Amino acid sequence: MRKVTLLATLGAMGLCVGCSDDDSQDNNNTGAADAGPDVLTWDLQEQSCPGDPDCPDEGDGSFSVGVVVVDVTPTDLLEGPSVVDVNGNGEWDENEDEYTDSNGNGELDAVWIAGFDTRPATGFHDDIEARILAMRHNETTVVLVSADFIGFFYDHILGIQDRLDAATAAEVDKIVFTSTHSHEGPDMVGIWGASFIESGFDPVYMDWVQGEIAAGVTDAVAALEPAHIVHGAIAVQDATGTTLNLLDDSRDPVIMDNQMRVMRFFRPSDDSTIATLINFGNHPEVLWDSNGLLSADFPHWLRDAVEDGIPGLLEGVGGVAIFVQGTCGGLIGPGHVHPINDQGEEVEDRHSFEAVEAFGHRYAEFAVAALDATNGAVVDTEPFLTFRSREVFLKVDNFNFQAAYRLGIFTRELYNFDPEAYIDESNTPDLVSDLVYLQVGLSSMVTIPGEAAPEVFIGCYDGSCSYGFELVNPDNPNPPDLTLAPTGPYLKDLLAADGSQFQWIIGLGQDEVGYIVPNYNYKLADLSPYVNDAEGDHYCETNSLGPNVHDQVLVPLAELIEGP
Numbered sequence: 001m002r003k004v005t006l007l008a009t010l011g012a013m014g015l016c017v018g019c020s021d022d023d024s025q026d027n028n029n030t031g032a033a034d035a036g037p038d039v040l041t042w043d044l045q046e047q048s049c050p051g052d053p054d055c056p057d058e059g060d061g062s063f064s065v066g067v068v069v070v071d072v073t074p075t076d077l078l079e080g081p082s083v084v085d086v087n088g089n090g091e092w093d094e095n096e097d098e099y100t101d102s103n104g105n106g107e108l109d110a111v112w113i114a115g116f117d118t119r120p121a122t123g124f125h126d127d128i129e130a131r132i133l134a135m136r137h138n139e140t141t142v143v144l145v146s147a148d149f150i151g152f153f154y155d156h157i158l159g160i161q162d163r164l165d166a167a168t169a170a171e172v173d174k175i176v177f178t179s180t181h182s183h184e185g186p187d188m189v190g191i192w193g194a195s196f197i198e199s200g201f202d203p204v205y206m207d208w209v210q211g212e213i214a215a216g217v218t219d220a221v222a223a224l225e226p227a228h229i230v231h232g233a234i235a236v237q238d239a240t241g242t243t244l245n246l247l248d249d250s251r252d253p254v255i256m257d258n259q260m261r262v263m264r265f266f267r268p269s270d271d272s273t274i275a276t277l278i279n280f281g282n283h284p285e286v287l288w289d290s291n292g293l294l295s296a297d298f299p300h301w302l303r304d305a306v307e308d309g310i311p312g313l314l315e316g317v318g319g320v321a322i323f324v325q326g327t328c329g330g331l332i333g334p335g336h337v338h339p340i341n342d343q344g345e346e347v348e349d350r351h352s353f354e355a356v357e358a359f360g361h362r363y364a365e366f367a368v369a370a371l372d373a374t375n376g377a378v379v380d381t382e383p384f385l386t387f388r389s390r391e392v393f394l395k396v397d398n399f400n401f402q403a404a405y406r407l408g409i410f411t412r413e414l415y416n417f418d419p420e421a422y423i424d425e426s427n428t429p430d431l432v433s434d435l436v437y438l439q440v441g442l443s444s445m446v447t448i449p450g451e452a453a454p455e456v457f458i459g460c461y462d463g464s465c466s467y468g469f470e471l472v473n474p475d476n477p478n479p480p481d482l483t484l485a486p487t488g489p490y491l492k493d494l495l496a497a498d499g500s501q502f503q504w505i506i507g508l509g510q511d512e513v514g515y516i517v518p519n520y521n522y523k524l525a526d527l528s529p530y531v532n533d534a535e536g537d538h539y540c541e542t543n544s545l546g547p548n549v550h551d552q553v554l555v556p557l558a559e560l561i562e563g564p
Helices: 002-013 154-162 166-171 203-222 298-308 353-370 399-406 454-458 491-496 549-562
Strands: 046-049 063-071 129-137 140-147 174-179 228-235 259-266 273-280 320-325 378-380 385-395 430-440 443-447 502-506
Touching: 063 203, 063 273, 063 320, 129 203, 129 320, 129 385, 140 203, 140 320, 140 385, 154 174, 154 203, 154 430, 166 203, 174 320, 174 385, 174 430, 228 353, 228 502, 259 353, 259 502, 273 298, 273 353, 273 502, 298 320, 298 353, 320 502, 385 549, 430 549, 443 491, 443 549, 454 491, 491 502, 491 549
Parallel strands: 140 174, 273 320, 443 502
Antiparallel strands: 046 385, 063 129, 129 140, 228 259, 228 378, 259 273, 385 430, 430 443
């Protein structure tokens, strides 16, 4: 595995990353009081709009939205692929595969696909997009960006803000960024490069993406127009109440948030759609590891079908559809089930483009149905907008992540540690992330900076959210002890307490810090933590920041929801 080799290589290179025996919980988000003069620190920021002195609640109460679609497909793939996968295995094999050295530098300058193994893109199947929705109520303006990336660091979101023109920056109070988490998009994180010590991150592409999205934010704000909202939610399941052809959970306990939440923003003058937000927790990884073409995966077909319909099956609602990731942690996804196509037949090859279209179309049918009043949809003619946000420090305990920072594979700043000293339990770095609580009329939501297990949001440890699957595999050699599971209130309960009718969680919101697992079921391998999985279903821990991250995210989120 790459992670094993990464640590071994790091040790051979003499880069300082240490192992700690201290697994104690540290919930302090207020900074490093002992930081020395050479330690990089950060002044954590908080916002409240309306409410802050620079965010007054003035105006006539009108609500408006504007929407823009920005194509961020890597331009070097638009002219044709430079890589030929000679042996057809979907991976880069230096001694077998071929590439065109277009710039004559003697190196493979590939667009590396994020997710699974080392895959240079051989072309693109559908556009990689950033879909941008600007919302304004009185003097408060929030811009939601959803991009077809596996993840996007908070540092890079700040880079988008820095690229806004002065007029737009003065108008926009908050950018809320989420990644669809497509496993077939370009590597925006860095860990899918040509080898375990080579980053797949392209700083030139990142700079271009930030500029294009910043320009898109300006265009979305310029497009603001009066809007009302239809809010809805629906259970994504078949007639028998199962998800056996729709999605599953490959980590015990099997708990899925199968609720799809939808908001349709429409023009009061003629009821025409401006934009539709679709919030659903589900890994876009249908195409799996042998695909070499960039793709948005199922969100592409979901969005198209919601907008334009499915001939003979579904009437679209028009406007621009935007997929917003939810609780995809715990390995929630469609990768282990067979979808039903438009002809009502089960697709045999569940990792084909036929399958990804089928999944997208079935999800689109649920999204449109959620907007029907007979399914509980509600029209909001007086929507409002408010948010509270808080930056937090998150502890980087994961040795592999520490190694990736040391090697320059991850490109973001670390704080509150001595970068010249050995990393251990007394010198462990923090990263800065951001949390947002947002109300849009009848819907309230929070961002979570990674892949949260659904039980973090809904609890549901009684087996009622397993939808045809066993709550715990009887053959699991290291099953979760559900008697230790938290009893709530869970994030969804806290959101409901604010009086909202619909509660959302925006996964991969403002950041990608890996999996966020409940503390009772966070287990590391005894001899090689973060390198190998603990016995049972514990892959997620090897791709998490560490045992502190759950509380360092959940505690301040609860405080944001509760308010001052």
